[in-house]
Amino acid sequence: MSITKPLPKILVIVGPTASGKTALAIKLAFRLGSTLLTTSRSGQAKKFSYKGAEIVSADSRQVYRGMDIGTAKPVRSNFQLSISNFQKYSRKSPLYISGGIFHHLIDIKNPDEDYAVAEYKRDAVSAIRGILRRGKLPILVGGTGLYVRAVVDNLDIPKVAADEKLRRRLEKEVRNRGLEYVSKKLVALDPEAAYIVDPKNPRRVVRALEVTLTTGKPFTAQRTRSAPLFDARIIGMKVPPATLRRRIEKRVDEMLRDGLVEEVRGLYKKYGKVKALDAIGYREIIEYLEGKIPLDEAIRQMKLNTWRYARRQMTWFRKSKNIRWTTSASVAQHTNILKYVGML
RNA sequence: GCGCAGGUGGUAGAGCGGCCAAUUACACGACGCUGUAAACGUCGCGCCCUUUCGGGCUACGGGGGUUCGAAUCCCUCCCUGCGCA
Numbered sequence: 001m002s003i004t005k006p007l008p009k010i011l012v013i014v015g016p017t018a019s020g021k022t023a024l025a026i027k028l029a030f031r032l033g034s035t036l037l038t039t040s041r042s043g044q045a046k047k048f049s050y051k052g053a054e055i056v057s058a059d060s061r062q063v064y065r066g067m068d069i070g071t072a073k074p075v076r077s078n079f080q081l082s083i084s085n086f087q088k089y090s091r092k093s094p095l096y097i098s099g100g101i102f103h104h105l106i107d108i109k110n111p112d113e114d115y116a117v118a119e120y121k122r123d124a125v126s127a128i129r130g131i132l133r134r135g136k137l138p139i140l141v142g143g144t145g146l147y148v149r150a151v152v153d154n155l156d157i158p159k160v161a162a163d164e165k166l167r168r169r170l171e172k173e174v175r176n177r178g179l180e181y182v183s184k185k186l187v188a189l190d191p192e193a194a195y196i197v198d199p200k201n202p203r204r205v206v207r208a209l210e211v212t213l214t215t216g217k218p219f220t221a222q223r224t225r226s227a228p229l230f231d232a233r234i235i236g237m238k239v240p241p242a243t244l245r246r247r248i249e250k251r252v253d254e255m256l257r258d259g260l261v262e263e264v265r266g267l268y269k270k271y272g273k274v275k276a277l278d279a280i281g282y283r284e285i286i287e288y289l290e291g292k293i294p295l296d297e298a299i300r301q302m303k304l305n306t307w308r309y310a311r312r313q314m315t316w317f318r319k320s321k322n323i324r325w326t327t328s329a330s331v332a333q334h335t336n337i338l339k340y341v342g343m344l
Numbered sequence: 345g346c347g348c349a350g351g352u353g354g355u356a357g358a359g360c361g362g363c364c365a366a367u368u369a370c371a372c373g374a375c376g377c378u379g380u381a382a383a384c385g386u387c388g389c390g391c392c393c394u395u396u397c398g399g400g401c402u403a404c405g406g407g408g409g410u411u412c413g414a415a416u417c418c419c420u421c422c423c424u425g426c427g428c429a
Binding site: 210 | 377380
């Protein structure tokens with residue numbers, strides 16, 4: 001038995017859209033920061049080993065610049081940083097600050113750039129390590145279940161980048177010879193795939209084949225999981241369905257008022273129908289801009305699709321056994337959460 | 345008032361004598377998914393019983409008929425849309 005160093009703790013906040021994840025994260029981060037000031041002013045010893053917190057976003061659409069209103073990005077504040085502070089943080093991309101707290105992995109790509117889980121995992125892990133190095137608590141916040149899981153469960157994503165040409169070829173094969181045929185082809189090359197890859201899901205079958213064909217090794221042997229990198233303490237936001245639904249509808253209305261149509265018009269003009277814009281709020285408004293549906297119909301669909309997305313998110317997180325659910329975010333709850341991550 | 349077309353499950357909309365608890369789509373519900381993940385996919389969806397197979401009950405505007413058998417045919421009533429008055 002070797003003595004292993006305890007894993008660094010991180011706080012993870014998950015939950016459906018519009019459940020208030022980011023707001024909670026900012027409050028917690030802010031509280032850690034202010035607690036520090038109090039203790040140092042009184043000259044007492046530090047009560048905890050972190051000097052605050054920084055947020056790491058786990059949101060597949062907020063990574064894109066310009067997709068602001070429709071993704072409900074936290075409002076960016078123009079915070080004047082002192083030179084020394086600025087140098088302490090990343091030089092790679094401009095800092096994203098909201099509510100006085102640093103947010104990582106927001107606005108890091110243009111909508112026409114590819115970005116996927118593997119890249120996300122790499123970036124998130126490095127962001128978290130940076131935060132830990134600075135002696136702060138990393139708070140991973142997001143609704144993209146796969147992204148969160150990639151980091152928390154330390155998934156080994158096969159290092160095969162998307163090969164558009166190959167994908168197109170395989171998709172064509174699915175159309176011409178049928179999905180069943182292509183699925184069988186996969187199983188012939190990777191027998192394990194028979195009970196791991198859903199043979200009825202073209203996208204998953206194509207990806208598995210993509211990995212198998214380009215590496216010459218079975219896909220299923222490559223999607224493994226390594227020992228955890230962090231001691232993740234996960235908080236789940238639980239909101240009563242009726243409340244969540246109301247919030248979603250209200251938020252969609254606000255997005256429209258804030259100029260979503262103009263935002264989408266600009267992005268669509270500049271980038272066309274790129275993958276990043278295949279997102280709720282953008283899809284529907286594009287339909288409207290193309291004259292396919294009236295605006296009120298686009299809004300109706302946005303509300304509905306957001307709601308259904310929220311449902312799917314809840315399904316995704318529900319099955320995680322180690323989530324500690326919280327219904328409200330009172331000060332007492334904050335204290336409990338911080339105790340949970342060993343911050344108090 | 346006359347003529348024509350209709351009234352089917354949460355909605356739209358098929359079925360037009362037995363294979364119909366009723367095609368399909370949407371909504372709704374449950375679930376899956378390791379490089380598109382706000383993506384992609386699967387299952388369920390009248391009620392009741394049954395582990396499975398299956399069985400029972402109530403249903404296609406109301407009522408009444410024809411028939412071994414009706415959502416489907418006939419009569420009648422009510423309602424809706426269009427045309428003519």
